[in-house]
Amino acid sequence: RRPVGPLQGFGQLWQKTYEVRIPRPTPEEVIATWKQRFGDFWYPSNKFYAPAGGIAPGEIAVIGGGKGPTRVTTGVRVIYADDRSWSYMTPEGHPWAAIITFSAHEDDDGATAARIHLLVRANDPLYELSFRIYTSKLEDKIWFHTLQQVAGHFGVEEPEVVMTTQ
Numbered sequence: 001r002r003p004v005g006p007l008q009g010f011g012q013l014w015q016k017t018y019e020v021r022i023p024r025p026t027p028e029e030v031i032a033t034w035k036q037r038f039g040d041f042w043y044p045s046n047k048f049y050a051p052a053g054g055i056a057p058g059e060i061a062v063i064g065g066g067k068g069p070t071r072v073t074t075g076v077r078v079i080y081a082d083d084r085s086w087s088y089m090t091p092e093g094h095p096w097a098a099i100i101t102f103s104a105h106e107d108d109d110g111a112t113a114a115r116i117h118l119l120v121r122a123n124d125p126l127y128e129l130s131f132r133i134y135t136s137k138l139e140d141k142i143w144f145h146t147l148q149q150v151a152g153h154f155g156v157e158e159p160e161v162v163m164t165t166q
Contacts, residue, residue, distance in 0.1 A: 003077045003089035009097030009121025011128035014136070015166040016118045020147040022154045023111045027104035028083045030114050034102060034150055035086065041149035043142040051078065055086050065142075076100075095127045095135075096120045114150050116143045 006013055022030060034041065035055040039048035046065030053059050055078055064073040072095060076088040085103035090096055098120035107113050118139070122128035127135075144161045151159035 001091035006121040030104040
């Protein structure tokens with residue numbers, strides 16, 4: 001199936017950014033580890049199967065998650081990857097038309113900040129309603145957990161994830 005970005009979705013465009021500070025490693029070290037161990041850092045009830053060729057443009061990863069009637073198993077296409085970031089795009093038929101970018105950069109004080117940035121829109125009115133009532137909060141849990149696990153891997157005790165929504 002072809003990738004579908006948020007411009008093709010239905011309803012409100014959501015932009016969410018989650019970020020955590022990791023004092024010691026470089027952005028490149030964080031991204032290399034994150035790419036290699038993405039499934040280990042992800043939310044416990046979800047599954048992530050990395051592409052055989054690694055996280056590289058054009059590769060397809062398989063994700064599965066949710067509970068009860070909201071279970072989803074789908075592929076996501078890697079649309080960009082370099083030493084400091086990579087992005088996925090959802091396919092046709094996925095509940096969300098989205099681009100999700102994972103990145104790391106140096107803060108003003110020299111610490112590394114790991115970031116997840118979502119641009120997401122529902123693919124139909126039912127998913128839009130679901131996102132407003134339930135799924136948006138679940139997405140927050142997933143990405144908070146992911147960043148806490150990444151930071152914890154690098155020795156950060158009680159990592160503080162900051163979220164902004166627009």
